[in-house]
Each structure stands twice: as structure tokens, then as C-alpha cells.
Amino acid sequence: MARESEPVQQEAARQLSVRDRMSASTxxxxxxxxxxxxxxHVADRVLWGWLLLVVASEAANGMLAVRLGRHTGDPxxxxxxxxxLAVALFCSGSSWxxxxxxxxxxxxxxxxxxxxLFLVVVGVISVHNLCLxxxxxIAFNVGLMWPLLVAGAVYTMFLPLALVVxxxxxxxxxxxxxRTTRQLFLRSMRxxxxxxxxxxxxRQKNEDLTQALAVIxxxxxxxxxxxxxxxxxxxxHLQEPVRHQRFGACFGIVLLDIDHFKQINDSRGHGVGDQVLxxxxxCLRNHLRTQDCLARWGGEEFICLLADADGATVQAMAERLRRALAATAILPPPAELRVTASFGLALCRPGYPLDxxxxQADQAMYRAKHGGRNRVEA
Structure with missing residues (x-):
């Protein structure tokens, strides 16, 4: 077992512990x-003494097997x-x-x-439990067999050759x-x-792939x-039935376009234009409700979907967004830059085509543009 990898040694020790505990308990x-x-056929005191010895050795064997099971992770x-455990198994085999x-x-x-013959069967059965x-x-079977050799030497008139054989x-x-069983078990473990x-x-690759797909x-x-x-x-998000589940039966649409954005790009550069966007x-995200939705509609246009809103709510929210945006400093002094936007509103009710x-919101936004910008039209 020493030449095996650490995971194989741990698993072999774990199985040895389990099998030896089961053997000791049964x-x-x-x-x-x-x-x-x-x-x-033998004196009662001899038989009872032997029984006590076997019980004690098997109990010690079981406790040491439990100890092994607790330390499989520490080489x-x-x-x-x-x-x-080998010492305890030698004592256990000797008692048998x-x-x-x-x-x-x-x-x-x-x-x-x-x-x-009974002892030989015990020795063969031990191969399955201890081969790992x-x-x-070896310790158990040496303990099992040495009394037979002693018996062959002591009882010379009683077939010593048969005992040796x-x-x-x-x-x-x-x-x-x-050896064969041990190799089979180790091969199976590997x-x-x-x-x-x-x-x-x-599993890890699947988790990584799932996370990567989620990111993508x-x-x-x-x-x-x-x-x-x-x-x-x-x-x-606006497809049925997701739309009604997310935004309710009646929701508001706020479409806005940043005023004079092309001039900002032309005069201050596209880097500043990106900062403005x-x-x-x-600003819009910070002033919308958690149930609302914000998207970039294209270029300098943004669209807000206001969930479960009536006309008054949409109007009030759009004014709130307009004022907040006008008060936001895009660039700090001395190159201070503030922007405004033109807002167009519409209310989506059940049965109305979304497009x-x-x-309607787009037309209202252009009316706000033509009406002087930095205003809300519904």
C-alpha cells in the first residue's frame, strides 16, 4: 500500500477499517x-478461558480498526x-x-x-477482510498457524507431518x-x-461553462x-407573457434623447461624449424605481419602462428624471458640463400594439425637441 498514491492509500485504509470492524463485530x-x-471435549475452565481471550482480542481488534478509520487522512x-492493528490481529489470530x-x-x-480445518477456513476468510x-x-495468519506448528512438535505421536502440511x-x-485479491481490490480502487x-x-467544467454562459x-x-x-x-422583455409578468397590465414608456449631443461630440470629442452617456x-438608473427598467435605445436615446404605472405616475416620473438630469454635472469645474434631454411619454394598455x-413615445419626444428641448411631452 505504501507504493500506491495517497488517495488509494486513504481509501484502502478506510475499507480495511470498515471490514475489520465488521469482522470483529460478527x-x-x-x-x-x-x-x-x-x-x-475439553475442560470447561479451559473452554471458558479461551472464549474470554477471543472476546478480548476481537474487542481490541475492533477498537483499533475504529482508530484507523479516524486517521485515514493523516499518513x-x-x-x-x-x-x-497488525499487532492486535496477531493476538486475535493466536487466540483462535x-x-x-x-x-x-x-x-x-x-x-x-x-x-x-476450521482454522484453515478462518485463515482463508481473513484474506477478503485483510488483503488491503x-x-x-500476514500477522493474523501467523498468529493463527503458529499454535499448529507447536502442536506438531509437542504431540509427536499425533501426525505432526499432517499439521506441518x-x-x-x-x-x-x-x-x-x-496477493491476487489485493491486486484486484487495488485495481478496482484506482x-x-x-x-x-x-x-x-x-462537474467543475460544467459549472465553469454554466457561469461562462451566464456571463456571455x-x-x-x-x-x-x-x-x-x-x-x-x-x-x-417586452414580449408576451414576460411583459405582463414583469411590468403589469398597464405600464409607462419614457423615451428620451440627449439634447445637442452631436455638438458635444464635435466640440469636446467622443471621449467626453462617452462620459456623457x-x-x-x-443618473436615470439612480432615480428609477427597482421595478422599472432602463435600456439604451440607440445612439444618445434611452428608454425607461415604468411598471404598473398610470398616466399621472409616468408624467411625474419623467419630470423627476428631467430635473435630476439637468442638475447633474457631467464634468467638474473648470470644464463643467451639464446636459439636458427631451422626453416623450406613452402609456401601454392591454390590447394596444407595442410598436x-x-x-407614440417617439413622436412625443420629437415634439419636445421641436418645442425647445429639456421638456416632457406626452
Whole structure:
């Protein structure tokens, strides 16, 4: 596991912790069955002592597995937890294997060999639970098998060769099965983590793309100089049913044109002309209500849509905008510059064609121009 990438090591440690906790919490089924088989064939105090030893070792094993699960993200703590878990697993395996040294059991050949076979099965099952940590797997199976070797040496009259062969066979099976299973699990983890990383990258790219599209859509709707809606965006707002949802059944249209704007461009330059457009847009925006809408209609013309407004409201708002604009200093002294605008008003009611209403506002604006400028016509 040390040669694997850090994410793979973390996932392997997490799964080792989960599997070992589950093994420790369910192992009572196995050693309970083993105790039931041995009951009556060995002394009661020996059997109960062995049961207490197994329970204690499995409890310690489970607690250390929990500790490992808490430190999977810290490489130093993780390695230390795996080492302690390997020690606990050696003790746990030894407690299981000690049944082969129980007094009186070696004289009963069939029962003894059943017990040996039981231990081999436990060792093989441990491969699935512990293969993600080679030290843990080896520690448990060494603990499981050393009592068999001792039994083969102590009980010389009782098939020592069979016990040695059993230990060698189990050890070979653990080596082959354990390495193969470990590689399969690690390969699966790498593929899973790679898939998750690709999915995370894809999600991030989708979010970036969504944000970029939102920015593009906003840029497409805004006039780059004044940051007002452009004409195309405004016309989209005026389509049914968006219009009634946004502005109500009856709303006002205020169309205005900056007075003498061409002279400002010619005498002071287009840079000053741009400053005038920005200042006018800011002034209008600051004096409109939050539910109203401002757009640059074209050139030096702006249009305001006043939501849920009657004729008196539209007239009063237009006068307010006219006075505010006339009082705004575009350039500070000594090159002080102030501008005015001519306003044309119209009221859009249900059933009235929108183009006709806008045309009415446009005609009213030209009447204001011809009437002396800096005035409001409806």
C-alpha cells in the first residue's frame, strides 16, 4: 500500500477499517460455533478461558480498526494505526489458533482435524477482510498457524507431518489468494478513484461553462458602455407573457434623447461624449424605481419602462428624471458640463400594439425637441 498514491492509500485504509470492524463485530458467530463443537471435549475452565481471550482480542481488534478509520487522512497516524492493528490481529489470530493446543483434544483425531480445518477456513476468510494491508493479513495468519506448528512438535505421536502440511498449504493459499485479491481490490480502487476524479472535473467544467454562459448571456444583453440593457434585450422583455409578468397590465414608456449631443461630440470629442452617456445612464438608473427598467435605445436615446404605472405616475416620473438630469454635472469645474434631454411619454394598455405605443413615445419626444428641448411631452 505504501507504493500506491495517497488517495488509494486513504481509501484502502478506510475499507480495511470498515471490514475489520465488521469482522470483529460478527466473529462471535464463528468462535461461538467452535466453542459449541468443543464443548464437552475439553475442560470447561479451559473452554471458558479461551472464549474470554477471543472476546478480548476481537474487542481490541475492533477498537483499533475504529482508530484507523479516524486517521485515514493523516499518513503518519495511518501507518501507526495499521502497525498497532497488525499487532492486535496477531493476538486475535493466536487466540483462535490456541484451540489446537487445548489439553485432551489431540487424543480425538476426527474432532482435532475438524478444528484444524476450521482454522484453515478462518485463515482463508481473513484474506477478503485483510488483503488491503499485507502486514495485517500476514500477522493474523501467523498468529493463527503458529499454535499448529507447536502442536506438531509437542504431540509427536499425533501426525505432526499432517499439521506441518496443513500449515504450509494454508500459508501458500494465503500468499496466492491474498496477493491476487489485493491486486484486484487495488485495481478496482484506482479505477473508482479515477472515475470520481473525472466526474469531479466534469462537474467543475460544467459549472465553469454554466457561469461562462451566464456571463456571455449577460454581456449579450448589456450595452458595453452604459451597462444598461440593449435594444435587443429590452424587446425580449417586452414580449408576451414576460411583459405582463414583469411590468403589469398597464405600464409607462419614457423615451428620451440627449439634447445637442452631436455638438458635444464635435466640440469636446467622443471621449467626453462617452462620459456623457455613462453619466446619463447612471443618473436615470439612480432615480428609477427597482421595478422599472432602463435600456439604451440607440445612439444618445434611452428608454425607461415604468411598471404598473398610470398616466399621472409616468408624467411625474419623467419630470423627476428631467430635473435630476439637468442638475447633474457631467464634468467638474473648470470644464463643467451639464446636459439636458427631451422626453416623450406613452402609456401601454392591454390590447394596444407595442410598436404603436413606442412610436407614440417617439413622436412625443420629437415634439419636445421641436418645442425647445429639456421638456416632457406626452
Amino acid at each position: 466473529s462471535f458467530l464463528a468462535y461461538g460455533l467452535q466453542a459449541l463443537v468443543l464443548y464437552g 503518519v497516524q495511518r501507518r501507526r494505526a495499521v502497525r498497532w 489458533g490456541l484451540t489446537s493446543l487445548m489439553p485432551g483434544l489431540h487424543g480425538q483425531y476426527q474432532l482435532y482435524m475438524f478444528n484444524v 494491508s499485507w502486514p495485517a493479513l 496443513t500449515v504450509a498449504g494454508e500459508w501458500t493459499m494465503v500468499q496466492i489468494y491474498g 479505477a473508482h478513484l479515477a472515475t470520481e476524479a473525472m466526474a469531479a472535473q466534469l 448571456a449577460e454581456m449579450a444583453d448589456l450595452d458595453p458602455l452604459t451597462q444598461c440593457l440593449n435594444r435587443r434585450a429590452l424587446m425580449r 455613462v453619466a446619463v445612464a447612471d 404603436a405605443v413606442i412610436d
